[in-house]
Amino acid sequence: MFIPLHDRNELHYVRLQYVTIGLIALNVIIFLMTGAGSNGLQLKEIAYAYGLIPSHFTPSELTSIAATAPSEWTDFITYSFLHGGWMHLIGNMAFLWVFGDNIEDAVGHFKFLIFYCLCAAGAAALHMLANWGSPVPLIGASGATAGIIAAYLMLTPDVRVWILLLGRIPLPIPAIYCLGAWLLMQLFNSLTSTEDTVAWWAHVGGALTGAILIPIMKRKSVPLFQRAK
Template identity: 70%
Template sequence: MFIPLHDKNELVHVRLQYVTFGLIALNVLVHLITQSGAGGFLLQDYAVAYGLVPDIFATFSLDEIAQGNPVLLTSPLSYAFLHVDWMHLIGNMAFLWVFGDNVEDALGHVRFLLFYCLCAMGAALVHMLANWGSPIPLIGASGATAGIIMAYLLLHPNVRVWILILGRIPLPIPALWCLGAWLALQVYNSVTSTDDVVAWWAHIGGALTGAILLPVMKRKSVSLFQRSG
């Protein structure tokens, strides 16, 4: 649909968005470790081992919970640090790079990290319920970044964001228009699409989690729907 390039939205409460930087660096590092050869594609073994497979949760036993099955415990978060290829990774990290700093500014470093992880887990839960019993692993940070997008939209709907449309046309558009359109597209596709490649319901889950958590986790001095930025 579009790629975010830049927003002119100064930080107020933090000097440096080092959690955002750290998350991007961690995603890149994990991809370097898990990719195969020069093609940069994720090795299937990693997707199965660390991705979220709904079928595993649909068939688990109480004994597995008691024994602390590592897949049950880790995959609702570890999946968000795996990406199919470099384009998948860069697309997600572009949204985190442009919008993550201001959300981190509004929440604070520690709460932002917790927010990101909870959005990823909320996305995993909704995806799992919508695809119950599916053997296809869910991977990618798009659910977590959907929570970031929703948080930014609730905080700074009027800030102009430079986006790249169709891969070649740069335009400055208010966040309400471009991010609102992005969210509307996720809802539409989650209902109508039969494409198993894109996890539309994970995007919905991440966005809903972000909408619920932001008012609770933001700094008390930070207001929603800010008019300037």
């Protein structure tokens, strides 16, 4: 649909968004270390080892997991640091880079890390419920970034965002239009699409989590729905 390039949204509380930068660096390092982008078999092995697999959390499987592999619960976070290719990685990191710094500014460094992980977990939870019993692993940071997008819209809907529309046309568009349309498309596709290559419900779950958390986790001095100056 579009790729975010830049926003006109200054930071007010933090000098450097080092958690956002650290998350991007970690995603890239893991991608390079695993070699997932160049080896389909290796990606499959990694996805089944560290991705979120809904069928692992059915009642019968949970009994086995509780007895033998409690670390399975970490999959609710680890899946979000795995990507299926360069474009998958770059797309998610672009959203994290452009919008993550403002959420980090609004909630603080440590709480932003918690916010990010909770959005990833919320995305995985709704994906699991919508795909109950599926043996296909969920990977990618798009659920976590969907939470950031929802929070961004609740904080600064009027801010202009430079986007690359259809991968070709640079345009400055208020966040409420481009990000709002993106979120509506995720909901629409989750309700209508039969395609199983995109985790639409994970996007919806991440967005809902972000929308719930941002009023709770933001600094008291940061208002919701700020008007552009």
